[in-house]
Amino acid sequence: MNAITILPPQIRSTSGGTEVIFVARTPDGDARVRVAHSLADPPAIPPGMLGDAAMALFLLPAMRLAVPLEIQSPVSAGLLERAAVLQEIFGNWYPETFKAAVTVRAPVAAASTPGNARGCFFSGGVDSFFSVLKHRATLDRLVFVHGFDLPLSKTALRQEVASRLRAAAETLKLPLLEVETDVREYSDRHLHWGSHFCGAAMAAVAHLLSPWLGEVIIPATTTYAHLEPFGTHLYTDERWAGDALGIRHDGMEARRIDKMRAIATEDAARCHLRVCWENTGGQYNCGRCEKCLRTMANLRALGLLEAFPVFSEPLDLGRLAAMEVDHELIIPFLDETREAASAAGDEALAGVVRRCQLNHEVRILARQLTPLREALPEAPEWIHKAAPRFRDAILEACWSQDPGWTRQELSRHFATDPDAALNLLWKHDRWWLIRRTAFAWLRRRLPRRFRRSEATPPPADSP
Amino acid sequence: MPGKIVITAPLIRQTGRHVIVSADYLRDEGSGRSILLHRASFRFEWTKPFQLPGGEAFVTLGLVPAMRLGLPVFSEAPVAPGFAAQLERLQDIMTVWFGGGLKTVGFTAPVRPLVTARDRGTAAFFSGGVDSFHTAKTRRQELTHLLFIDGFDIDLHQATHRIMARSHAEQAASELGLPLVIVETDARFFLDKYENWHNAGGTVAGAISQLFAAEFGRVHFGSSHVWRIDYRSSASFLLVNQFGLADQEFSVDAMGVSRQLKVAGLAECPSALRHLRVCWEMPADRLNCGRCEKCLRTMVALNACGLLGACRTLPPTIDWQQVSEMEITKDYILRMWNAVRSATTEPEARSVLDTMLRRAEANVAAQRLWKAGKDLAEVPGWPVLARKLGKPLLATAWQRDRAWYLKKCRQHLKSLRESLFAAAARRAGAAIVGQPDPS
Secondary structure: OOOEEEOOOEEEEEOOEEEEEEEEEEOOEEEEEEEEEOOOOOOOOOHHHHHHHHHHHHHHHHHHHOOOEEEOOOEOHHHHHHHHHHHHHHHHHOOOOOOOOOOEEOOEOOOOOOOOEEEEEOOOOHHHHHHHHHOHHHOOEEEEEEOOOOOOOOHHHHHHHHHHHHHHHHHHOOOEEEEEEOHHHHHHHHOOHHHHHHHHHHHHHHHHOOOOEEEEEEEOOOOOOOOOOOOOOHHHHHHHOEOOEEEEEEOOOOOHHHHHHHHOOOHHHHHHOOOOOOOHHHOOOOOOOHHHHHHHHHHHHOOOHHHOOOOOOOOOHHHHHOOOOOOOOHHHHHHHHHHHHHHOOOHHHHHHHHHHHHHHHHHHHHHOHHHHHHHHHHOOOHHHHOOHHHHHHHHHHHHHHOHHHHHHHHHHHHOOOHHHHHHHHHHHHHHHHHHHHHHHHHHHHOOHHHOHHHHOOOOOOOO | OOOEEEEOOOEEEEEOOEEEEEEEEEEEOOOOOEEEEEEEEEEEEOOOOOOOOOOHHHHHHHHHHHHHHOOOEEEOOOEOOOHHHHHHHHHHHHHHHHOOOOOOOOEEOOEOOOOOOOOOEEEEEOOOOHHHHHHHHHOOOOOOEEEEEEOOOOOOOOHHHHHHHHHHHHHHHHHHOOOEEEEEEOHHHHHOOOOOHHHHOHHHHHHHHHHOOOOEEEEEEEOOOEOOEOOOOOOOHHHHHHHOEOOEEEEEEOOOOOHHHHHHHHHHOHHHHHHOOOOOOOOOOOOOOOOOHHHHHHHHHHHHOOOHHHOOOOOOOOOHHHHHOOOOOOHHHHHHHHHHHHHOOOHHHHHHHHHHHHHHHHHHHHHHHHHHHHHHOOOOOHHHHHHHHHHHHHHHHHHHOHHHHHHHHHHOHHHHHHHHHHHHHHHHOOOOOOOOOOO
16 A cells, blocks of 8 residues: 555543544554543544644655555645645755655545634743743643653653643643643654654644634744744644644744743742753753753853752753754754853853853864865965964864874975075074084085985984 | 834825825824824836725835834724734744844734725736746736836836836736736835845835735745745745735745756746846846856856756856856855756766865855854864864965964974974975985
């Protein structure tokens, strides 16, 4: 079979709420995706909303496998139209992963009544708290999904996270809707969660909740200044919307550090902020991973680190300096931290963050070594502008690594201007020059039988 | 300073086919005192009685000046429902992109009813460039009009070039079988006083689209960007996409099609090959200078598709020497050249492009090296990298800054003197050290 066919989903009422199971006939065999939530008295989910959820779940895998997608449930007319644009965007962003657009076949859904409530995805992170506080007056529900960033297998941690997010929601006086899904078991086989799929997965969950929710907010990770391709993105998130569901990608006007400043006034955020993905040792926020470290650095730059007692370990500047930046998107976050630390007079923190960024620069430059080496001899004016300390460092580094080679290189270039060489020697080492010249002169005047060793030049590395 | 910007209700003057729509921007400083900042006008020809449903066009045009002055805006003319919310997002984007000089400002205006006419047309902006022709060609069946903005990329005072560009656009539209609406505007004169044209220019396209809300239900804007490279400018997708109204769709077209593909598609559009205009240099005697980076890139792209000889507005041959010497420093232009290079099959042309692109890539990397500058030297990984870069770095240093080089030599003189002296002596041809006596 050379297509992905999505059968009509099965909907079951369970003791804890509602469960929707999608079954996909794929070229690799049948795939099953389960989404369950805790709303126990659901109105009937219109087929159009199920079709929209199926579209969000399976369009990107179909593109990845380059096979047509056939959805047996009806899909919103608007989403069907936008599927072409979504494919265009992902294909343009990741041409190696999504090589061609695929055909999507689905019946068009009749208009359905949208929910009248407004929800917001809520993981307990900085972006979530910011969007929730920004729209607090108009929000009706927060949505937390088990199985997205938190694997279903980590039961104990999930319980702790859920209980803390419930407490946060209670403080915020908003009900928390918990959703559970095993979608990553399927998606991780084909796609990268962060780069490709997280936005589509959130949209799928939102569609399943659309009998209750008319609009869902997805808190943004970056600002308008950084529109690099990512799974959840301004260009794509809002295009996953259906006719009965609006999706809003929110909070791009504020930098992460501004968001932290804004949420610091809220008890729920101070007591329950959750930023960690690695959860080393099963901790809520391990305090050791890249995200914990830069969040703590941000908080320290704002003078708020003590106000957020949510990290398992104190901020270790040594670990921060050695932190490996694995995504370009992190660089602007570090810029913000450095700027705030400098403004607060915390030069130690600013220096450490700069060191971390420079480590990243060195790694990037090392990757560009070949074109750089080819171009440097005819490089533009940059060498003129380079700070003296930098130029010194070039030579010092070469000298410390390989004095013999550096000496040879220096003398090679130096020798292209013999007058300068002789002048320099005369000025700074004239006694050596006189001794050597006199010795040579004397040797030339010695009888030939005493000049046997003349043919041997002095060793290049002799001190 | 307290106050606000009041945009007066637009005035429409139509004499036969000639239409002038204008509105005043008044700075209201309170206590009944107002200063006229600018009177903006749009001039064009329209055969039917022209209708303007609201004041959105003039609000969009005045947004950047208001943000620069930090003054709230009040429009006397009503605007479409939801327009205020769009302005908020537009301002958020501009503030983040173009810096602190632009401040988010408030907006108030009455709300107008939606335009419900079903017989509205569909227009596309048309400058005569590659993107415009692509949109005009691919959406030919849907389009009813083309819109040419006079005073947008060509200044109004460039009379000769303007006439030439207008004339070519008119002929192209005629050959495409579509009426061309030429909208003459002094908007650039207004906006240039407050903000860089690169940041503000896109709002003019938005304003002109909104000006025709009663006539066009949909307006296409042929994007020069693709999804992956939507760089910060007022013509970027993200900004331009905010110009739609509740009753008018503003569609950014062909973000998924690379420029090279669009150029290849010109083969099916003979009109494009007769009237293509890509140059920003505005030479007085011809449409395209044939020498600037954009002209050369388009020529190489056309050459790769075998279309260069057929294009009447560009030189028929490429000066490869000039191509090989070109300095590219911007990343997005480098990407476009890479696409052109991928489409080029002639071995000699590929070789020239390879050399030029390798140098360009290295220049971009060298700039990065320079920007990180002195701080890089303190990073633990730097010595290894410096050692690997050492030879070309030292050679460059020698060529560019001998004083520094000699200073470094002096520091290491004790270790250097043997090799220095020997090398210098050899170079000078003097048998001072280690040379057999010629006698």
